[in-house]
Amino acid sequence: MTCYDIADPDCAPEGGSVLNIFSLADWNTDNQWGTGGNLENYSDNPQYNELKNAATEALLDRVEKIIPNLRKSIKYIEVGTPITNWRYSRNVGGAIYGTEQTVENAYTTRLNAKTPIKNLFLTGAWTFGGGMSAALLSGRDTSRMVIGYMDGTTVTLMTAPSEEISNQVSVSSEVEIKSSSSQLPVTNYQSSAPAVTFKAAGSGREVTLNSIGKRSILLFHTADTSEDAERINKAVRAVDEYQACTSITIANVVDLHSVPKLFRGFAEKSMRDSFEKASKSIPQGQDPQDYVIILPDWDGKTTKGFGLGDTSKVVGLAVLDEQGGVVGTYQGNEPERHALELLKKVS
Structure with a gap:
């Protein structure tokens, strides 16, 4: 009422x-x-x-x-x-709310305002979200997006996230890992991973990137490329040497910078559900909080810090040694093969 x-x-x-x-x-x-x-x-x-x-x-x-x-x-x-x-x-x-109102079909998984068709933009409950307020916000933002497109200017959308970082425990270092291009097949570094501490979704475990303490592979993706990240995960775990979480840590760094603060609750629930689902299928004897690690990168700074491009299109990855040093990063075709090649350098 x-x-x-x-x-x-x-x-x-x-x-x-x-x-x-x-x-x-x-x-x-x-x-x-x-x-x-x-x-x-x-x-x-x-x-x-x-x-x-x-x-x-x-x-x-x-x-x-x-x-x-x-x-x-x-x-x-x-x-x-x-x-x-x-x-x-x-x-x-x-339908008064557009497509089905579920966590899996919220915000980033709905239709985008931009389309592959030149000069065609979408708005309404079928895009940003259902309900009067969401439809109005969608109309406002899409109109501003069109104006920016026509004028060639950068537009800050009303539905963009705030600068506040939720659930990211601490940032003790703003180390940026430099690269000349995120599309290089493999880039080697001598620097360490940034000292960023995340609270893993689902388990609540705190993970600091430069002090994980063992060989690690970070998979950078969004909800759109989560299946690609899962394929890389399976390819790595298929190798006998990497099956146990005691031998290698695989962590998913989910870039959520495009999720407005209003919808973070949906994103958090979706990640918790993913953790619970994945935990039920891990090998016997493995600890779920060590085997399934989902790290929410709310502002996207960590993803950018590794020199990666748009992870909503192509998954990025980084391999770390036991001391937290970055052995290399990759974003491109055949990520499974490149992930294994980089891991061999720290075997």
């Missing part, structure tokens, strides 16, 4: 209120709300009106448990169904 006159007193006559009552409803309820799929003049269909009125009474019955005698106060009532939503918005199935 939403009482609109609290925010806008002028939206109702003096002494009155505008109350919105809604519940999610299936487009296919009772043979598509009694229409059988025939939506021409559906509002004149007696069966449709009967079902709509029954739904109205059911909602009012629920609300009167909270607001007694509500019916007696109603001066005017307007009722909409999923078919009403379709009529006015042409959204598939009368």
Whole structure:
């Protein structure tokens, strides 16, 4: 329920209120709300009106448990169904929130405002997120994105994340690992990994990159490239020498800089779920918190610090020795082979 006159007193006559009552409803309820799929003049269909009125009474019955005698106060009532939503918005199935509202389908996994088609941008509940506020934010940001595209200027979007770092415990060093190009096949370094400490999602274990204490491989990716990172992980673990977590640490550094603060809760839950799922399939005798390590890079600085490019397109990786020194990084084709080649240098 939403009482609109609290925010806008002028939206109702003096002494009155505008109350919105809604519940999610299936487009296919009772043979598509009694229409059988025939939506021409559906509002004149007696069966449709009967079902709509029954739904109205059911909602009012629920609300009167909270607001007694509500019916007696109603001066005017307007009722909409999923078919009403379709009529006015042409959204598939009368959807009010766009695609399914799940953690797996939140923000970064939804349609992007940018498209491969020149001059075509998307906005609305099907992109940034469902609901009135999210759709409005999407419209505002997409319009600014278009203006920046036309003017050739950089635009800071309203939905961009804040500078605050959540769940990243401490940063005792701002060491940046230099490289001439993130696309070089293999770049060797003499410097150490940055002294950045993360709290691993799911396990809560604290991991400091320059003091892991054994051979390590860091896989840098986003939600879009997580499957590619998993393939590299499996390829490394398939080697007898690297099967045990006591011999090598494999950590996933997830670049989350594009996730607005508003949606970090969704991202955190998704990572926890990934940890729980992966923990159930690890080899017997292995400790889940050592075998499954997911490190949230909320501001993306650690990923950039290793000289890597866009990890939403191509997974990046870095191999560290027992002292935390960076043996090399790679971002490009055949990452599994290059990961194993770099590991041989510290075997």
